[in-house]
Amino acid sequence: MSKLSRRAVVVGGTALGAGAIAAGGLATRNVLRNREPPAIAAQDGQGHLLWSNWSGSAHSYPAARAAPQSEEELLSILTRSPAPVRAVGSGHSFTSLVPTEGTLLTLDRMAGVVSHDPVTNRATVRAGTRLVDLGPALAAIGQEMINLPDINKQSVAGAIATGTHGTGRGIQAIHGSVVAMRIATPGGEVIDCDAGNRPEVYNAARVGLGAFGVVTQVTLQNQPLHRVAKRVEVRPTGEVTEAWPELRAQHRNVEFYVLPFTGYSAVITTDVTDKPVKPRGPDADVDTLMGLKKLRDWFEFAPGLRRKLAGEEMAKIPPEEMVDEGWKLLSNERPVRFNETEYHLPIENQVAALREVIAAIETHRKDVFFPIEVRVIAADDAWLSPFYGRESGSIAVHAYYKEDYQFFFTLIEPIFRRHGGRPHWGKLNTLKARDFAQIYPRWKEAGEVRRALDPQGRLLNPYLKGIFLDG
Numbered sequence: 001m002s003k004l005s006r007r008a009v010v011v012g013g014t015a016l017g018a019g020a021i022a023a024g025g026l027a028t029r030n031v032l033r034n035r036e037p038p039a040i041a042a043q044d045g046q047g048h049l050l051w052s053n054w055s056g057s058a059h060s061y062p063a064a065r066a067a068p069q070s071e072e073e074l075l076s077i078l079t080r081s082p083a084p085v086r087a088v089g090s091g092h093s094f095t096s097l098v099p100t101e102g103t104l105l106t107l108d109r110m111a112g113v114v115s116h117d118p119v120t121n122r123a124t125v126r127a128g129t130r131l132v133d134l135g136p137a138l139a140a141i142g143q144e145m146i147n148l149p150d151i152n153k154q155s156v157a158g159a160i161a162t163g164t165h166g167t168g169r170g171i172q173a174i175h176g177s178v179v180a181m182r183i184a185t186p187g188g189e190v191i192d193c194d195a196g197n198r199p200e201v202y203n204a205a206r207v208g209l210g211a212f213g214v215v216t217q218v219t220l221q222n223q224p225l226h227r228v229a230k231r232v233e234v235r236p237t238g239e240v241t242e243a244w245p246e247l248r249a250q251h252r253n254v255e256f257y258v259l260p261f262t263g264y265s266a267v268i269t270t271d272v273t274d275k276p277v278k279p280r281g282p283d284a285d286v287d288t289l290m291g292l293k294k295l296r297d298w299f300e301f302a303p304g305l306r307r308k309l310a311g312e313e314m315a316k317i318p319p320e321e322m323v324d325e326g327w328k329l330l331s332n333e334r335p336v337r338f339n340e341t342e343y344h345l346p347i348e349n350q351v352a353a354l355r356e357v358i359a360a361i362e363t364h365r366k367d368v369f370f371p372i373e374v375r376v377i378a379a380d381d382a383w384l385s386p387f388y389g390r391e392s393g394s395i396a397v398h399a400y401y402k403e404d405y406q407f408f409f410t411l412i413e414p415i416f417r418r419h420g421g422r423p424h425w426g427k428l429n430t431l432k433a434r435d436f437a438q439i440y441p442r443w444k445e446a447g448e449v450r451r452a453l454d455p456q457g458r459l460l461n462p463y464l465k466g467i468f469l470d471g
């Protein structure tokens with residue numbers, strides 16, 4: 001993708017020169033649009049320091065902060081510290097799951113691999129471990145996670161708590177690999193659970209949003225370390241959507257990014273290989289996105305020209321391939337901040353929904369330039385998993401962090417809902433308790449388990465109250 005970006009920037013710049021006289025109004029618009037979002041105060045009136053998530057979409061001023069080193073310390077915080085007590089992983093959720101005016105709790109000091117079994121390829125890991133650290137730690141014992149998400153900055157517990165997923169044929173989201181879990185509750189218990197022991201806790205609290213207790217460790221079903229070839233190829237979007245069922249059947253991991261207003265998509269496949277190592281080059285995320293942004297900035301009101309210029313460049317981009325161990329290739333760096341909504345749809349509805357999303361954006365939101373991400377995830381049986389009981393096709397829409405994202409809710413979400421989608425727990429959506437009760441078959445049972453583990457609602461912040469109680 002690096003060549004695309006550099007060329008696109010050059011093309012955009014050249015055309016800007018040609019059209020400069022007519023573009024005075026646009027220039028002003030672009031300057032205004034490119035302003036940083038208003039700064040949030042670094043502390044509140046009582047001197048409590050700001051906490052903010054990665055994208056800047058959620059923040060709060062916790063009265064207390066804690067970083068326990070043991071389950072004993074954790075239990076004392078859970079039972080005594082000011083509520084709401086909210087666990088934070090790496091703060092990469094877009095939704096307001098974490099903000100609290102009570103206690104913010106990190107498990108950063110409860111990280112690392114506890115034990116492993118070379119025969120079953122299982123490893124027990126502390127919940128505060130970051131995925132980026134887990135990759136090399138597992139590789140050292142000959143294991144790798146079955147899949148990884150687009151980035152690896154998340155904590156293990158944070159990723160599991162929101163149903164974080166990658167993409168791939170028959171491959172479940174990360175929580176699908178959790179075979180056992182230990183959770184500390186505000187009632188003062190530490191519960192070890194799995195499919196046979198306290199199964200109701202295992203089923204309800206695995207994708208638990210930090211609303212059932214604080215997970216302290218999980219046992220992951222991993223797989224032996226593999227070398228993989230990752231290939232990136234730019235192809236016409238129409239061709240890719242037609243070939244999507246075939247692509248899903250052919251590759252271990254496959255996804256594509258629709259590049260709106262260009263007619264093209266970037267298809268990314270990853271397959272096991274014995275080819276020699278060819279390490280990934282420098283990441284081109286910034287170049288690519290800023291190239292697409294520049295085209296948007298100057299050709300927003302000339303979509304035909306925008307499409308033509310982008311298309312001409314993209315048609316020339318050769319496929320790119322890298323070969324290495326999977327944990328080094330599956331996740332990416334995403335230095336350009338954005339906001340995001342993502343829904344998981346019944347797989348059979350995915351392409352129809354995607355076509356509607358592309359048409360809606362290209363008709364009504366000519367300011368959009370971020371790619372639309374399309375993935376596939378296998379069914380699982382966690383009660384609050386968006387993939388509960390059905391293979392799902394996900395569609396994610398992004399907006400640059402400086403720009404408006406209200407169109408997620410007015411334009412895109414209605415399409416997803418009409419197609420039977422369930423939102424990603426960590427990504428922006430407007431659903432409340434009554435909506436979730438309709439789209440999750442085991443919603444009621446999960447609610448009963450939550451009330452039993454946290455009868456006083458010490459873990460519920462306003463956002464979670466909207467999800468579990470009164471929305």
Ligand SMILES: Cc1cc2nc3c(=O)[nH]c(=O)nc-3n(C[C@H](O)[C@H](O)[C@H](O)COP(=O)(O)OP(=O)(O)OC[C@H]3O[C@@H](n4cnc5c(N)ncnc54)[C@H](O)[C@@H]3O)c2cc1C
Binds near residue numbers: 086097127427
């Ligand atoms: C750039 C970017 C790329 C992303 N890519 C993907 C992707 O490819 N696939 C995908 O599915 N998602 C993706 N996400 C979303 C992200 O994976 C989820 O939001 C994930 O939850 C973030 O993990 P975290 O450690 O930052 O958790 P946080 O956002 O800090 O917390 C998430 C939830 O986990 C809970 N939690 C944290 N620790 C514990 C604990 N010990 N016990 C119980 N609950 C706990 C929190 O209370 C909260 O409810 C992406 C997000 C960003 C910003």
